[in-house]
Amino acid sequence: MAYFIRTLVTGAVFSALAAATAPVMAQEFPTKSIRIVNAFAPGGATDTAIRGLTQNSDQVIDQPIVIESVTGGAGVTGILKVARSDPDGYTLLVADTVMVTLPLFQDSLPFSIADFKAVGVFNLRGAWLLSRPSKGWTSLADFVEAAKAEPGALTVGVPSLSSPQHLAVIAVEDAFDIDVNIVPYGGGAPTMAALLGDQIDAAMPGAPAGLDSVNAGEAVFLVASTEIELDKYDGEIISFMDAGINHDLGIWTAIWAPKDTPDDVMERLSDIFGTMAQSNEWTTFARGYGVTPIWKPLDEASAYIKASSESLSDLAKLVE
Amino acid sequence: MKAQSQQEVVTLMIIVAFAALIFWETREFGGATNGQISPGAFPRLAAGTMGMIAVIRAVLLLTRVAQPSHSGVGQWAWATLKRPFGAAVLMTIYTAAFESVPFAPLTVAFVFSAFLIFGVRPWKRLLIGTAIASSFLYLLFVQLLNVGV
Amino acid sequence: MEHFLSALGDILLPLNFALLFAGSALGLLVGVLPGLSSPMALALLIPIAFGMEPISAFMILIGVYVGTKTGGAFSAILMRTPGTPAAAATAMEGYPMAQRGEAGRALGLAIGASFIGGTLSWLVALPLIGVIGTFAVRISSADLALIGILALAAVASLSGNDLLKGLIAAALGLVFSTVGVDELSGVPRLTLDSYHLLGGVPFLAAIIGLFAVATVLIDISEATSSQAQPAQNNRFSVLEIIRDLWIMRKVLGVGTVIGSILGIVPGVGSDTAGWLSFAYVKRQVELGRIAGDRKIGEGVPQGVAAPEAANNAVTGGATIPMLTLGIPGDGSTAIMLGALMLFGLQPGPLFFRESPDLAYGILIALGIANLTTLLAAFMFIRPFVAILKIDRAMLLGTVLVLALVGSFASSNTTYGITIAVAFGILGYFMHRFGYSIPALALGLILGPVIESNFRRALLITRGDYWVFLTSPISLICILIIVFIGAKFCFDTWRRGRNQKNRLA
Numbered sequence: 001m002a003y004f005i006r007t008l009v010t011g012a013v014f015s016a017l018a019a020a021t022a023p024v025m026a027q028e029f030p031t032k033s034i035r036i037v038n039a040f041a042p043g044g045a046t047d048t049a050i051r052g053l054t055q056n057s058d059q060v061i062d063q064p065i066v067i068e069s070v071t072g073g074a075g076v077t078g079i080l081k082v083a084r085s086d087p088d089g090y091t092l093l094v095a096d097t098v099m100v101t102l103p104l105f106q107d108s109l110p111f112s113i114a115d116f117k118a119v120g121v122f123n124l125r126g127a128w129l130l131s132r133p134s135k136g137w138t139s140l141a142d143f144v145e146a147a148k149a150e151p152g153a154l155t156v157g158v159p160s161l162s163s164p165q166h167l168a169v170i171a172v173e174d175a176f177d178i179d180v181n182i183v184p185y186g187g188g189a190p191t192m193a194a195l196l197g198d199q200i201d202a203a204m205p206g207a208p209a210g211l212d213s214v215n216a217g218e219a220v221f222l223v224a225s226t227e228i229e230l231d232k233y234d235g236e237i238i239s240f241m242d243a244g245i246n247h248d249l250g251i252w253t254a255i256w257a258p259k260d261t262p263d264d265v266m267e268r269l270s271d272i273f274g275t276m277a278q279s280n281e282w283t284t285f286a287r288g289y290g291v292t293p294i295w296k297p298l299d300e301a302s303a304y305i306k307a308s309s310e311s312l313s314d315l316a317k318l319v320e
Numbered sequence: 321m322k323a324q325s326q327q328e329v330v331t332l333m334i335i336v337a338f339a340a341l342i343f344w345e346t347r348e349f350g351g352a353t354n355g356q357i358s359p360g361a362f363p364r365l366a367a368g369t370m371g372m373i374a375v376i377r378a379v380l381l382l383t384r385v386a387q388p389s390h391s392g393v394g395q396w397a398w399a400t401l402k403r404p405f406g407a408a409v410l411m412t413i414y415t416a417a418f419e420s421v422p423f424a425p426l427t428v429a430f431v432f433s434a435f436l437i438f439g440v441r442p443w444k445r446l447l448i449g450t451a452i453a454s455s456f457l458y459l460l461f462v463q464l465l466n467v468g469v
Numbered sequence: 470m471e472h473f474l475s476a477l478g479d480i481l482l483p484l485n486f487a488l489l490f491a492g493s494a495l496g497l498l499v500g501v502l503p504g505l506s507s508p509m510a511l512a513l514l515i516p517i518a519f520g521m522e523p524i525s526a527f528m529i530l531i532g533v534y535v536g537t538k539t540g541g542a543f544s545a546i547l548m549r550t551p552g553t554p555a556a557a558a559t560a561m562e563g564y565p566m567a568q569r570g571e572a573g574r575a576l577g578l579a580i581g582a583s584f585i586g587g588t589l590s591w592l593v594a595l596p597l598i599g600v601i602g603t604f605a606v607r608i609s610s611a612d613l614a615l616i617g618i619l620a621l622a623a624v625a626s627l628s629g630n631d632l633l634k635g636l637i638a639a640a641l642g643l644v645f646s647t648v649g650v651d652e653l654s655g656v657p658r659l660t661l662d663s664y665h666l667l668g669g670v671p672f673l674a675a676i677i678g679l680f681a682v683a684t685v686l687i688d689i690s691e692a693t694s695s696q697a698q699p700a701q702n703n704r705f706s707v708l709e710i711i712r713d714l715w716i717m718r719k720v721l722g723v724g725t726v727i728g729s730i731l732g733i734v735p736g737v738g739s740d741t742a743g744w745l746s747f748a749y750v751k752r753q754v755e756l757g758r759i760a761g762d763r764k765i766g767e768g769v770p771q772g773v774a775a776p777e778a779a780n781n782a783v784t785g786g787a788t789i790p791m792l793t794l795g796i797p798g799d800g801s802t803a804i805m806l807g808a809l810m811l812f813g814l815q816p817g818p819l820f821f822r823e824s825p826d827l828a829y830g831i832l833i834a835l836g837i838a839n840l841t842t843l844l845a846a847f848m849f850i851r852p853f854v855a856i857l858k859i860d861r862a863m864l865l866g867t868v869l870v871l872a873l874v875g876s877f878a879s880s881n882t883t884y885g886i887t888i889a890v891a892f893g894i895l896g897y898f899m900h901r902f903g904y905s906i907p908a909l910a911l912g913l914i915l916g917p918v919i920e921s922n923f924r925r926a927l928l929i930t931r932g933d934y935w936v937f938l939t940s941p942i943s944l945i946c947i948l949i950i951v952f953i954g955a956k957f958c959f960d961t962w963r964r965g966r967n968q969k970n971r972l973a
Binding site: 327328331335338342345346349356357359360362363366367369370373374376377380400401402403404407408411412414415418419427430431434435437438439440445449453456457460461 | 502634636637640641651653654658659682685686690691862863866869870873874883886890893894903916927928932
């Protein structure tokens, strides 16, 4: 009898304990360090963004967040690595709009965006069209006028051919029915260098690249591809929509997890990164260097990315 | 001398074949478009130059105008090829196994095998050397640099 | 001016100076190990640097950057496997010197030359800061293409007697350089339908393969058994090295000039500077203009000093445009730029005005880092030369593993190792059949510079080839190329005529 009661009590205690710890276990994620893979150049815009976002991660979770740089294959290697990793929430990917524009220009890539689930979109910037003071253009209208006067002659530099910046130039061409000579460079820095050296008439880098040059009077701002907020820029920001271009082209940065990651882990990740993305440290930091902090979690992020993807895809079709 | 000459002509023919391969691989690129140079132009220019020079040199060798000029693989002497071949095989195995086998044991095995092939003897030195080298590598790459797939 | 002096005072504060020194020592160690490179080390240091004051963080970063330029020479001289691509040329004469028992002297020359090259180019650049950046951006695509072609001409000198084989090797390098997504058209080329090659042949892994792995394969095929190294004449005196460097001053000067100029040219950098300086020394030896009875390959000291001066002289040209315009000159400065942004700073034309303390601090650190590297390096000479006492087979084995794991670390992908192994085996066979590995490396480095810029120049002018004759830099390059070509033909004709006269 005593044995029976003891077993019963033990069973009851254990069950109670199990019930009590179940939600605690889920709450305990992460139990080891979280790895975020950056498939693009260290020191670049995505790198700065994710490092800035996670710099105070110790205020949100105990485990460290490690940024891992996996370069190669134009970014595909890193992207694939995350796609193929365990969907346990410990290996994530950070990437910007290139995730969406790369498949538009390259056939038969071994990944697609369907291999991932978005944790959240955490910052937004745009492409912006810059030229030199010596050109005498002060607005997009001046630029368009010059382009109409000499079809195909004006040179506009872009960081690369399968980038949102390239598509932004296409958008301008399409909206005003002009034809410019698009010149690709190997990145934002060479593009700005070419502009400052007067080798091209205008450039469309990703803001805030060139911000300092604009403030110094070495470059002139013409139009931005979306409503960007640049605290350090003195003038007024005119976006595509303001200028009559019916394309809103934002360059966003997002965090992804492999597609089979369970929902409760996704929720937890979204909470963690959401807290960081809405923290004072991040928002001040982001505005400080010239990007707009935003936060769109989970489904909202997926919808946002999908809309962006469709709009970019339309533009991509206009490229010969 | 003649055998060396023949060896060199063989390698030159391989080079020509490689150049032809490049031409084949770049066949689908169109010609120049509105002032732009086709993506296939430069690879073909380089490969074509390579092939042409190889042909020129082969002709010079065959007509005895030029001398062969390499240390060659001397009648393909197995003795000198043995170690590099072993090392190449070892490296290939290491690379293939890198993603499946954990870093530490795989690298220790590699170090041991490399020392073995390279001729580190006597056995005591081999084992101690492996231990020291492996510890050094472990500390450097795993602890410091966080390597370890 | 007062900012400059105040920043100078800050740097000389014990803490900052110690950090600069620590950075240099760390840079030296990173430089020594084949497989670890400056951009990699800087990227790894960013999280640590983040937690510090910007100026202190940059003491470490700049120290590492400059330190790696000298560190590579250690492994180049001692083991013929350069620790960084920039030191590959140093191995050509440095290793034979070590084999003659002069390892200490070679290292001393390398360190001293690095110091002189780096400091001189920095001193010359200082009064020109405002101008260097402006000049750098005025170099047009057409200019860059021609500069690249001109640099490729160095292949001729590097090939020695076998010009045809050297050209084949360079052409092969050019072919490899076209692999990947074409920058100018967006289509993938020669990628064998594999996504791995979309970004092109992983450069660092390929260099590790060609110079470290291949060297190991070559060395083990020649050794008959595990053997000790030649005895080292450990007694070298600092005074002798200073005297040697003074005797070589002309060569040092040429190396410094080559490095300073190439530092400003984007995409070319310290790897090419080393080879071009070496090619110059080789030519001078062949023409008998360098005193001494050693032939190339036997341990010509100038062959160590010139490349080392050159690869350090690059640092000024690469860093100053980053500070004055926000345009980085090479991979390492690009990461430093990222670090500046992480600190919430905007590098660009206003950087000096808005953050003068930091801007001048970095500038001065760049110069003083040469000194701290010199000091740190001299401390390392004895222990490193002692490494040579280790069983050669074990050294080679360790270098091989270092190279392979390092090539993994360079991109964090297994593919990096595959490339290193593949290029290692290629390099082995190239050496066996007498094809110049440096020529291939030059082709690999200069291919993108030449092709992208050539096509871009034509894209900008919509097919107008006159662009290559309208800029002063382009014209100078063309004239030099024509001159070199004519001289070469003339020399060959004259040599042929002499031979005929002798036979007659």
